[in-house]
Amino acid sequence: MNRQVKCKTPRRPPPRKPPNSQKDPVGVYLRVRPLTAEDEECCIEVISSTTVQLHAPEGFKVNRNGEYKETQYSFKKVFGVSVSQLELFEHVAKPLVVDLLHGKNGLLFTYGVTGSGKTFTMTGSPGLGGLLPRSLDMIFNSIGPFQAKRYVFKTDDKNGMEIQCEVDALLERQKRDSNFTVPKTPSSRQKVDPEIGDMLRPEEACKADNVDEDSSYSIFVSYIEIYNNYIYDLLEETQEDAIKPKWNGGGTPVRQNTDFIPPQSKILREDQNHNMYVAGCMEVEVKSAEEAFQVFWRGQKKRKVANTRLNRESSRSHSVFIIKLAQAPLDADGDNILQDKNQVSVSQLCLVDLAGSERTARTGAEGTRIREAGNINQSLLNLRTCMEILRENQMYGTNKMVPYRDSKVTHLFKNYFDGEGKVRMVVCVNPKADDYEETMLVMRFAEMTQEVEVARPLDRPICGFTPGRRHRNQAFKEERGALIDNDGTSVVNGMLLSLPPLPSCELTDPNDEITLPRLIEALQNRQRIRQMITDEYNREANMMKSMLQQLDSSLASKENLIHEQNCRLAEKEKVIQSNKTEIDRLEKKNKTQEHKIDILQKTTKVYEDDKRSLQQELETRGHRLQRELSEKRRMEQRLQGMVSDTKHKWEKECERRVNAMQLEMQNKLWVKDEKLKQLKAIVTESKTPGRPDPPPRQTQTKPQRPSREERPPAKRSASPSPLPTTTPVRPLHRRSRSAGGEKWVDHKPSSSLDLGTVLQPVIPNAIQVSTPNEKALSKCDRYVLTHQEVASDGEIQTKLIKGEVIKTRGGGQAVQFTDIETLKQELTTTTVPSRKRKSSEGASASGDQTDGAWTDVETRCSVALEMKAGSNMGPGYEHHGITKRRRP
Incomplete structure (x- = not known):
């Protein structure tokens, strides 16, 4: 499918206009309309013939601080209400x-x-x-x-x-x-x-x-x-x-x-x-x-x-x-x-x-x-x-x-x-308060319009005829009307000359010899007077021509002089025009350079702002890197503390298991000894004839933590049970490493309640405050906040929010929170073992099992949970109670 391409007619270039460097600004005038009601609030005040001031009406805020603002505007002319x-x-x-x-x-x-x-x-x-x-x-x-x-x-x-x-x-x-x-x-x-x-x-x-x-x-x-x-x-x-x-x-x-x-x-x-x-x-x-x-x-x-x-x-x-x-x-x-x-x-x-x-x-x-x-x-x-x-x-x-x-x-x-x-432009404004906001926009537009310049229009060229043509033609018509009137009279040289009237030309008699000679004489007289008028007219015309020639010669000399002056003036105007063109070129170049300088200044300002922001970002990243390094060190120390705590825990666990194995072996040996003693007694009694068997002596012994599976159902021997060879070791509480030489800010709000729990924080070298202040933070390295809230089960739990005090660039202090510990009291219900002795063998066996379950120290203490504090976990606590920790 072929498409026909339409060629647009090229636009005709605009005609060349002579350069005009003279410009005038747009003339802006202001007219204030009178108020319709005398008691109406007015927001415009005429200060002078060229300046007005705007007053914000009551309740109208124009800046961020909520203050009134009064602005003045200038015009070419201000017309008040009485103009x-x-x-x-x-x-x-x-x-x-x-x-x-x-x-x-x-x-x-x-x-x-x-x-x-x-x-x-x-x-x-x-x-x-x-x-x-x-x-x-x-x-x-x-x-x-x-x-x-x-x-x-x-x-x-x-x-x-x-x-x-x-x-x-x-x-x-x-x-x-x-x-x-x-x-x-x-x-x-x-x-x-x-x-x-x-x-x-x-x-x-x-x-x-x-x-x-x-x-x-x-x-x-x-x-x-x-x-x-x-x-x-x-x-x-x-x-x-x-x-x-x-x-x-x-x-x-x-x-x-x-x-x-x-x-x-x-x-x-x-x-x-x-x-x-x-x-x-x-x-x-x-x-x-x-x-x-x-x-x-x-x-x-x-x-x-x-x-x-x-x-x-x-x-x-x-x-x-x-x-x-x-x-x-x-x-x-x-x-x-x-x-x-x-x-x-x-x-x-x-x-x-x-x-x-x-x-x-x-x-x-x-x-x-x-x-x-x-x-x-x-x-x-x-x-x-x-x-x-x-x-x-x-x-x-x-x-x-x-x-x-x-x-x-x-x-x-x-x-x-x-x-x-x-x-x-005539800017019309209404000074009433309701139009204040729109009037302010109109004022800004008028003020900006005054800065616009419009080229001054050039004077139109006039035709080449000499001026005063209409006046000269009118004067000529009036003079001609004065010279010749309707009666045929003529005024020459101040004298009124009139042609004599013609006599009667009627001939009544063929022999009349008076009428014709009279007529001939009258015609000759009229001819003579006409010739006199013609001669006088020619003489006056010649005089007028000579005067006009003299006037033309004088005008020609004056025209030559004027022509010379015009030539000189044209040369001067060319020089002035060239100077104006050069001045315009320099002014335009100056404006261009100023515009470039403004652009460069703005660019420099942008680069300086970018440099400042990059420096701030670099410093921020440096501080962040330092904090990350310190956090890494604290993490390493915390991990080392956790490793040491885990090692200590497993050492205790191994020691406990070894002790349990030893006790178990001792109990087995004791059971064997008892059996041997009973067997020996039976054998001895069977060798003595006629002697009745005495009833066996029931003596309750307290074994050292035998297991339920290995606990024998045999009867207790009358002989006392031997004491365990080793004493159970109770592990002592290890205090937190952070309870050393660091000073703490203990922030306890006045609304905190004393719950009377067993587990209470012990913070040495601490400054207790109810409201943190700059003086207390400047003296300490660590910070702890005690916060209480109601848990889901209805019990009040205490949270210890810990952090480090960091010096800021402005000379102040900031707190960076690193840990949160939760303290909560819980009740553990256990079955108290019966202390009654059973006479029957089955009751004794069950009593042995119950006593065996609560005679072990490690079993009784397994209910309590000990807090394993890290190297940076804060102050130490007493050994009893339950502690739940949550990392931020």
């Missing part, structure tokens, strides 16, 4: 209007939290007009007598302007008037909307100076809104129905009526000069401020607004009102507009009313309102991101890509931030 709309316009918008009349672009937008007064600042109210109506009024007051006729300037739908001749403009006017589609001036054809009223007072009218009188002007306005990141034309004429459609917030609305055609979203395009514009947007030509504001109000009614908890008419979209000024010079005579498209200058002023940032938790938004708020906050966040990257690129010399295309707002005004005009 008027006129004063705000004089400082903020008037310079942009003057630049617009001189062919420079401008951008002015309002920014702030919802309900902070942005729409009032931009639009105003009757009698208190905002920035927009005052700008329109100043523009038309300045260019009113210099406006071109309607449709002389015509848009080409590609963000450009075309010029039509007077005839074509007249035909198009007649065509539009016949279709009744031309918006008329409110004063002539239609009434002003009563909702608008008089926005301005007559005494507040403004007018710009130094307007070029040799040009003709025309004003075009357009009004768009950016809703859910889609662009809609508010001036687009759509067929409205009584039932309005329901909008889903996207590019295409949900249609409820088939007769209604909803407005479609517009797209952004780039013109041949790489400036962004809205394709297909309607641009209306207006001829007065009232007409322009009427067009604005017509689009304002279509703007998306909604009622929220914080604002009754909250703007749900960003609105952009564009004022476009087309300017073209007059021809050399000053009569008509120069028919040259390259000489047309187009400048525009964008007035943007941004939607306010809001939190859905405060506004109580649901459903569609949540989506609208999310899109508003996202677009404002993208505006902040673009500002931050622009600031970083300018301060550190980086070349990061600015994400203009992530939002329609930033994409539309991309050219302004790249140096196509001045940028101004």
